[in-house]
Amino acid sequence: MPEELKNSMAPAASRVMRSPRDLDLEITARCNLRCRYCYFFNNPAVEYRDLPAGEWLKFFDELGSLGVMKLTLAGGEPFIREDLRELIEGIVRNRMRFSFLSNGVLIDDEIAAFIADTGRCEYVQVSVDGSCAEVHDSCRGPGSFEGAVRGIRTLQRHRISATVRATIHRNNMHDLENIARFLLDELGLPRFGTNSAGYLGACCVNADDLLLNIAERQEAMATLLRLAEKYPNRISASAGPLSEGRAWRRMEEARAHDQPAFHNGGRLTACGCPSSKISVRADGTIVPCNMLNHIALGRINQDSLADVWHNSPALKQLRNRHAIPLAGFAFCADCPYMPYCTGSCPGLAYSIVGQVDHPSPDACLRRFLEEGGTIP
Amino acid sequence: MNNSDKPIANPIVVLREEFDDWAVLFNPDTADAVGTNPVGVAVWKRMDGRRSLGDIVSEIKASFTDTPDAAFEEIASFVNTLAEKGFVGLEADRKAANA
Numbered sequence: 001m002p003e004e005l006k007n008s009m010a011p012a013a014s015r016v017m018r019s020p021r022d023l024d025l026e027i028t029a030r031c032n033l034r035c036r037y038c039y040f041f042n043n044p045a046v047e048y049r050d051l052p053a054g055e056w057l058k059f060f061d062e063l064g065s066l067g068v069m070k071l072t073l074a075g076g077e078p079f080i081r082e083d084l085r086e087l088i089e090g091i092v093r094n095r096m097r098f099s100f101l102s103n104g105v106l107i108d109d110e111i112a113a114f115i116a117d118t119g120r121c122e123y124v125q126v127s128v129d130g131s132c133a134e135v136h137d138s139c140r141g142p143g144s145f146e147g148a149v150r151g152i153r154t155l156q157r158h159r160i161s162a163t164v165r166a167t168i169h170r171n172n173m174h175d176l177e178n179i180a181r182f183l184l185d186e187l188g189l190p191r192f193g194t195n196s197a198g199y200l201g202a203c204c205v206n207a208d209d210l211l212l213n214i215a216e217r218q219e220a221m222a223t224l225l226r227l228a229e230k231y232p233n234r235i236s237a238s239a240g241p242l243s244e245g246r247a248w249r250r251m252e253e254a255r256a257h258d259q260p261a262f263h264n265g266g267r268l269t270a271c272g273c274p275s276s277k278i279s280v281r282a283d284g285t286i287v288p289c290n291m292l293n294h295i296a297l298g299r300i301n302q303d304s305l306a307d308v309w310h311n312s313p314a315l316k317q318l319r320n321r322h323a324i325p326l327a328g329f330a331f332c333a334d335c336p337y338m339p340y341c342t343g344s345c346p347g348l349a350y351s352i353v354g355q356v357d358h359p360s361p362d363a364c365l366r367r368f369l370e371e372g373g374t375i376p
Numbered sequence: 377m378n379n380s381d382k383p384i385a386n387p388i389v390v391l392r393e394e395f396d397d398w399a400v401l402f403n404p405d406t407a408d409a410v411g412t413n414p415v416g417v418a419v420w421k422r423m424d425g426r427r428s429l430g431d432i433v434s435e436i437k438a439s440f441t442d443t444p445d446a447a448f449e450e451i452a453s454f455v456n457t458l459a460e461k462g463f464v465g466l467e468a469d470r471k472a473a474n475a
Contacts (some may be wrong), residue, residue, distance in 0.1 A: 017394045067392035069402050069409075095404045119405055194437050 016175055016319070019306055022277040023289055027056065027087060028076040028284035033103050035127075036139045036206045037169060037197035040076065045294035047283040053083040055284060056300045057090040059300040064094025066306060070122065074290070079106035092118050096363035099157075100124040103163075104151025105144060112158040123161040129169070131178035138171045139210070150186060164192040169210040180227045184234055189356050191233070194224060196240035197364065200291065200351050212241070214373045221245035222376035237327060239345065248365050248375045251340040261339030268357065269322040270342035274315055274360055278305075288318055291347025292356065295364045317357075321346065322356055331359060334368050377450045379428055383424045384425030391420055401463055408461050412454075415440060419451055423464060429455065 026040070031047040035042070041048075063071070071091055078100050081087065089096050097120045101188040104126035115121045128148050130136030136145035155162035164183050166172070172179065183192045196205050196211050196217075212220060224242035228235045237243035254262065271289075278297075279287050286297040286308055297315060308315070326332040326341060335341070343349070344363030346356045353361065361367060369375075377383070386403070393399045397414035412420070418439060424434045433448045444450070458464040 015395050019392075021392075067390050067402075069390070069392065069400075069404070092404075095388060097404050099406060122407070 006078065012015060016310065017276060020068060020245070020278045020309060022070045022072065023063065023068060023361075024072045024074060024277065024279040025220060026054075026075050026280065026282040026290065027073050027078050027115075028081050031077040031103075032077055032080055032082050032105055033141050033144055034203065035103075035141070037167065037201075037203035037210050039198065039200035039203065039291070042202040042205060043200075043293055047285075049283050050081075051282065051284050051300075053086045053090075055301055057086055059092040059280075059284075059305075060087075060094045060096070061097065062305055068096055071096055072101060073098055074101040077103055077106060079111065084111065084162060087197050088115065088118060092120050096120070097122050100149070102126075103127050103140065103144060103148060105147030107151035107154050109154060112154045112160060116158040116160050121160055123163045124151075124155050125163045125165055125193075126155075127167065128152075128164045128179070129167050130172050130175050130182065131182040132175075135172050135175045139169065149187070152189075162189065164189055166192060166194050168195055168212070168224075169197040170212060170216060171210070173212060173223075174218065175178070175215055176223045176227065180231060180235065184231055191236060193236045193238070194240050194242050196220070198239075198348055198351070200348065204351070214368065214371045217241055217368070218373050218376065224375055230316075244335075244363065244365075245376060248368070249335050251282055251365055254340045256338050259340075262342075264322065264342055265339045266323055266326050266341065268324045268326070268343040268346070268359065270344045271318070271321065271346050274318045278309065278315075289347060290314055291345060292350065293319075294350070295356075316323060321357055326359060329359060331361065331364075337365050341365070377456050377459070379448075380428050381466050382425050383423040383432075383455050383459070383466055384427050384464050385420060385423040386465065389463050391417065393417065401458070403463060404459070406462070408463075410421065410458065410463065413467040415451075419454060423455070449470060 025063060028050050030050065078084065079102055088098065099122045102124055126148050128136060128143060129139060133145035136148065152162045166179055183189050196212065199207055199211065202211060220241040221244060224235065225245045235242065273289050279290050280300055281287055281293055284300045286300060286303065287293050288295055288297065295314050297312045317346055326338050326343060343359035345360055348362050349358045349360040352355045388405055389464055390402045390404065390405060392402055397417050397419045399412050401410045401420065402414060404413055415436060418436055419432055422435060429452060433451050436451065437443045437447060
């Protein structure tokens with residue numbers, strides 16, 4: 001296009017898009033498993049009921065008219081819906097792509113063939129938390145490992161991109177090497193992601209059994225950093241020990257060399273989600289994010305999504321969170337890492353301290369060090 | 377792409393306007409996306425298989441101020457890029473396909 005026009009009309013970075021690009025949809029509140037650290041269940045703010053397919057299909061028509069590009073279908077367990085094909089057809093009809101977050105157990109040849117035929121599936125992410133049934137099933141229940149692996153192999157057979165997320169907790173932290181070998185070498189996945197069980201949902205009642213203590217966290221961090229070197233670009237993380245290990249190394253190096261503040265450092269900038277995506281609960285409530293399920297912004301098919309997206313006071317407040325300086329929190333007082341810190345996930349902050357506009361204590365490097373941790 | 381060619385937008389491609397008239401053209405079948413500016417959006421909206429490329433350039437020149445002398449070449453290049461990605465076909469292609 002004409003360069004003169006191209007250069008003179010660049011959009012300001014802080015402006016809000018006309019509509020969200022992506023949506024995370026909890027299409028069901030039902031699940032075939034009861035994982036001990038599931039973030040979804042045991043949330044008093046959530047009404048656990050499913051919408052009929054017609055409600056979702058009507059909503060997909062609205063999303064299509066807004067030019068939404070991609071939906072991530074989660075739950076609960078999305079493959080538990082008997083009318084899943086109907087929902088997928090509605091997504092395809094409205095010119096969108098889709099992904100799944102699943103435990104893998106209910107994926108069979110029939111649904112995999114249907115999904116493959118659409119040509120619109122970006123990936124199906126299956127949760128695998130161990131290299132064997134003994135480890136994986138310890139938190140997810142008997143038979144879940146076998147089902148997850150069967151689901152992944154079914155996806156691979158139908159040439160659907162299968163990805164894996166391993167959630168790290170006390171029962172599998174000594175199995176990480178085996179998990180990496182199993183997923184990357186034995187199953188032949190191109191890569192997998194990691195995070196860790198967090199103080200959310202069902203995990204809140206099992207926290208003492210499952211959450212890593214400081215020494216365990218440090219060990220998991222060291223192991224994952226080593227494995228990430230052994231398998232270059234094949235182990236990813238946006239949260240959990242690997243992500244923290246990488247971020248904390250950079251922060252410590254910056255502090256030690258008195259480097260300038262990081263881009264967006266020193267303010268609550270960690271969460272960029274409200275600028276490009278939004279979520280819907282299984283009961284049809286529009287929320288900013290699955291991690292902030294208590295913030296009801298509206299209801300699908302009753303409230304215009306475009307109106308919610310542009311005018312919701314709660315969403316505006318979240319988008320303005322980046323203006324809140326860490327220096328204003330007693331929690332951060334005199335912290336040498338403040339110029340390099342972004343406050344981490346607001347959902348986790350809310351779950352731990354009851355405030356969205358607060359840094360998450362769980363991701364605090366200074367606290368980790370004060371409690372005896374060291375950065376590997 | 378010639379002056380008389382009549383480009384037609386692939387109906388599966390989504391025009392997603394993001395900031396003012398700035399937009400992304402997105403093919404959900406291939407996941408290919410092309411970012412474009414207001415002129416590109418205006419061109420896209422005119423590719424209906426009835427207007428020739430020459431018609432489209434004339435309308436663009438009438439709608440935007442300070443269009444450069446090389447507007448035809450730049451717009452033709454843009455449409456060619458879209459055609460290579462399967463975002464655009466030619467009306468002649470459709471006639472040939474129907475023959």
